[in-house]
Amino acid sequence: MVHGKKLDLFNTMNDVYKLLLYVDYSIQYKYLVRENFNFKSMKALVLKKDFSLELSDIPKPVIGPKEVLIQLKASALNHRELWIQKGLYPGMSLPCVLGADGAGVVTEVGSSVNPEWISKEVIIYPAYDWGSNEDAPTRKFRVLGMPDPGTISEYIKIPEANLVEKPSYLSFEQAAAIPVAGLTAWRALVKHGQLTEHKSVLITGIGGGVAQAGLGLAKAFRAKVYVTSSSQTKIDQAIAQGASGGVLYTDPDWNIQLKELSGGIDIVLDSSPSPILDDYYKFLNYGARIVTYGSTGAPKTTINISKFFLRHIQFIGTAMGSVADFKALIQFMEKHKIKPSIHASYPLGQAIQAMDALREGKQIGKIVINHSS
Numbered sequence: 001m002v003h004g005k006k007l008d009l010f011n012t013m014n015d016v017y018k019l020l021l022y023v024d025y026s027i028q029y030k031y032l033v034r035e036n037f038n039f040k041s042m043k044a045l046v047l048k049k050d051f052s053l054e055l056s057d058i059p060k061p062v063i064g065p066k067e068v069l070i071q072l073k074a075s076a077l078n079h080r081e082l083w084i085q086k087g088l089y090p091g092m093s094l095p096c097v098l099g100a101d102g103a104g105v106v107t108e109v110g111s112s113v114n115p116e117w118i119s120k121e122v123i124i125y126p127a128y129d130w131g132s133n134e135d136a137p138t139r140k141f142r143v144l145g146m147p148d149p150g151t152i153s154e155y156i157k158i159p160e161a162n163l164v165e166k167p168s169y170l171s172f173e174q175a176a177a178i179p180v181a182g183l184t185a186w187r188a189l190v191k192h193g194q195l196t197e198h199k200s201v202l203i204t205g206i207g208g209g210v211a212q213a214g215l216g217l218a219k220a221f222r223a224k225v226y227v228t229s230s231s232q233t234k235i236d237q238a239i240a241q242g243a244s245g246g247v248l249y250t251d252p253d254w255n256i257q258l259k260e261l262s263g264g265i266d267i268v269l270d271s272s273p274s275p276i277l278d279d280y281y282k283f284l285n286y287g288a289r290i291v292t293y294g295s296t297g298a299p300k301t302t303i304n305i306s307k308f309f310l311r312h313i314q315f316i317g318t319a320m321g322s323v324a325d326f327k328a329l330i331q332f333m334e335k336h337k338i339k340p341s342i343h344a345s346y347p348l349g350q351a352i353q354a355m356d357a358l359r360e361g362k363q364i365g366k367i368v369i370n371h372s373s
């Protein structure tokens with residue numbers, strides 16, 4: 001009866017859905033919900049309040065007039081999920097369905113949505129509220145999968161504005177491997193890095209998803225790409241993918257080795273500028289751009305300012321991108337038939353094991369989750 005009273009307070013199905021994410025799933029509760037409201041449930045990877053992961057049965061989302069329901073065929077993991085699980089992501093709000101990357105089929109559309117989307121195969125633009133300024137997002141900008149429900153789930157509801165048609169040359173797994181990593185690498189290299197043919201590009205930590213996406217894009221631009229990694233095997237694999245060479249960032253003199261190898265770098269696509277940023281001038285060309293999208297190595301660093309301004313070096317921050325960036329990325333990938341690099345695929349039932357693999361960090365490229373297997 002206590003549960004029944006609580007539920008009376010909520011007027012809409014959406015409020016009930018939010019409530020369900022905030023309670024533990026006791027047998028009595030599940031019974032109450034399923035029997036009294038006849039909810040359809042679905043499987044989803046939920047990060048609970050105590051930071052443990054659970055493949056839970058939760059209610060299938062109910063769409064509003066401007067939303068669509070997508071049956072997800074595949075999703076993919078990003079380092080972001082690890083930050084969230086450590087409680088180190090801004091705006092923590094748990095429990096939540098994890099996952100920002102996803103591709104699937106539109107199964108329902110709201111009353112204000114173009115019905116032609118029904119049955120279309122789509123990739124999801126992985127964020128909300130960029131706003132109308134292409135130079136930077138609004139303060140409300142946020143990525144799917146905390147605080148909003150994410151993609152490691154059988155279904156997701158999203159606004160029509162987040163839909164992009166999946167190019168037919170990509171499988172669902174390949175499509176799901178693109179959004180966060182591809183969008184981040186695209187905006188970093190193209191808008192901020194001003195990438196053009198023959199530029200000399202350094203991509204740090206080539207095992208990472210964004211780094212791998214950057215390699216594919218930079219090669220399509222006919223840039224000369226150098227990489228760093230903690231692993232010689234990953235450097236060798238990057239060379240097999242078209243990189244011109246690489247050095248181990250674990251070597252103390254890696255910056256000198258890189259200068260000798262490359263002759264000088266114009267653009268850095270960087271997940272980890274700290275704590276070693278101060279040494280970058282040793283391999284950067286005059287007028288170089290360091291575009292950073294992460295702080296994997298350490299959150300803070302110091303630099304000798306004059307070494308940077310006298311060389312006209314720019315240090316630029318970036319995070320994800322706008323819907324327009326995403327559409328441009330997918331168009332470019334389709335034109336060049338670029339396929340994302342996939343390290344491993346897990347069935348949805350093994351999503352927790354997929355997270356364990358991401359944490360281990362042995363991957364080169366994306367870890368994807370197949371929702372059909």
Ligand SMILES: NC(=O)c1ccc[n+]([C@@H]2O[C@H](COP(=O)([O-])OP(=O)(O)OC[C@H]3O[C@@H](n4cnc5c(N)ncnc54)[C@H](OP(=O)(O)O)[C@@H]3O)[C@@H](O)[C@H]2O)c1
Nearest residue numbers: 079184205206207208209210229230272293294297319320
């Ligand atoms: N700003 C944004 O919009 C945005 C978007 C996506 C990701 N990110 C951030 O970017 C980082 C990478 O994300 P991801 O999803 O691509 O990661 P990921 O697939 O989990 O891979 C992480 C990679 O970081 C590299 N790495 C670890 N320590 C390093 C160090 N000290 N120096 C250089 N590289 C190091 C490793 O490369 P090796 O294995 O080759 O050593 C590893 O493969 C994370 O911090 C993430 O939060 C930011």
